[in-house]
Amino acid sequence: MEYDPLVHEEFDTAHAVFADLRARCPVARSEAFGGFWIATRYADIRAMLDDPLEYTTTVRNVVPGASATGRRPPLHLDPPEHTPYRRAIDRALGPARVAATEPVIREHVARLLDGYVAKGGGDFVEDFGSPLPALLFADWFQLAPEQTELLWRTAQAFVKAWEAFDVAAVSRTSDVLYDLARALIAERRDHPLDPSSDPVSSLLDARDDADHSLPDEMLVGCVRQILVVGLVAPPVFLGSVAVHLARDPALQEFLRGNPQHDVAAVEEFLRLYTPYRGFARTSRSGTALGGRDIRPGEPIALAYASANRDEAVFADPDRFILNRPNVRDHLAFGRGPHRCAGMSMARAEFRIALRGLLDRTRTIELAGTVRMSGMPEVGPVYVPLRVTAA
Incomplete structure (x- = not known):
């Protein structure tokens, strides 16, 4: 086995492994999770993302894969079948909707960080990185308070089940999310909202x-998909940013005094700490990739986190370089028809979170051992910090 995703990892382990694979075995084989290939070079991954007719998401779209439920568009479908779902989601994430969300993000960031800093720190993921996207999604979906609490707690349990590769727990938490999706669809059928701001109303419209209107079972799958996808990656990414800042006091100080660099800093953090290594495709007809012969239908994990540190594309790839000339070439949000629909909202969330943390603190330090996620993510799920107030 050339790649083992089950070995214990420290904060920098995965990136060291990816660098080694890019140099000597850019398309590696793993027998974990039933067997899969993993592509680590930028050029190979980008080529697959640019060719959805050959590299499909309909067979396997993530490694590991444990879904025993129905299809969840748009991720589980290829164009053109996925397009009506994607168009509806995009409509509810237009520039005006994202702009209207920013004051809400600031309120949530302020409340969460004020409490966190007042107690001198703690687990940054549990206390800030995890609840923030849940609260943001609650606003986007216009959830009731009890639905917000259910979504956050279930999403946390879902992520922990994936970390433990507990298929039964994944299935149980997924069922709760399906029930929430069905309830939201029923509510919006009875009381529709503006499709340009509410994703469920947009899908129903x-x-x-x-x-033809979209089939009920596919609508439920789509809402279930959206509920999870935006809650899994942000805590891992924000945890990585916190670790980086704690390890680099000079960068902390520079960014505190130079908010005009927030946008550029977020892009470089996205490149350095892309939280995905397990989004997958399968070849329809079979392919030769990185010197390996891959049969039709065999899952190929696309290690975005590796691609974004590929030295063939990004000079000195393990360094944080502010205003890197080609930073926008990163693949943190994917590429092609399945590029992340929520990337504009995510960028706003990360920018406001970064500024909020820097403005409220004088120092940020690690206060214990970071604990890392397992595949399909890459990044910390536990980040103990000690902070002092500004």
């Missing part, structure tokens, strides 16, 4: 190319 959508039509396919034959002017």
Whole structure:
């Protein structure tokens, strides 16, 4: 086995492994999770993302994969079948909707960080990185308070089940999210909201190319997919940023005094700490990739986290370089028809979170051992910090 995703990892382990694979075995084989290939070079991953006709998401779209439930568009479908769902999601994430969300993000960031800093720190993921996207999604979906609490706690349990590779627990928590999706669809059917701001109303209003409404079971799967995807990656990413800042006091100080660099800093953090190594594709007809012969239907994990540190694309790739000339070439949000629909909202969330943390603190230090996630993510799920107030 050329790649073992089950070995214990420290904060920098995965990136050292990826660098070694890029140099000597850019498309590696693993027998974990039923067997899969993992592509580590930027050029190979980008080429697959740019060719959705050959590299499909309909067979396997993530490694490991444990779904025993129905299909969840748009991720589980290829164009053109996925397009009505994606169009509906995009409509509810337009520039005006994202702009209207920013004051809400600031309120949540302020409340969470004020409490966190007042007690001198703690687990940054549990106390800030995890609740923030849940609260943001609650606003986007216009959830009731009890639905917000259910979403956050269930999403936390879902992530922990994935970390433990507990298939039964994944299934149980997924069922809760499906029930929430069904309840939201029923509510919006009875009381529709503005489709330009509410994702469920937008999906109910959508039509396919034959002017038919979207099938009920696919609508439920789509809402279930959206509920999870935006709650898994942000805590891991924000945890990585916190670790980096704690290890680099000079960068902390520079960014505190130079908020005009916040946008550029977020992009470089996204490149350095892309939280995915397990999004997957399968070749329809079989392919030769990185000197390996891959049969049709065999899962290929796309290690975005490795691609974004590929020395063939990014000079001195393990360093944080502010205003890196080609930083926007990173693949943190994917590419092609399945590029992250929520990337504009995510960028706003991360920018406001970074500024909030820097403005409220004078120092940020690690206060214990970081604990890392397992595949399909890469990054910390436990970040103990000690902070002093500004």
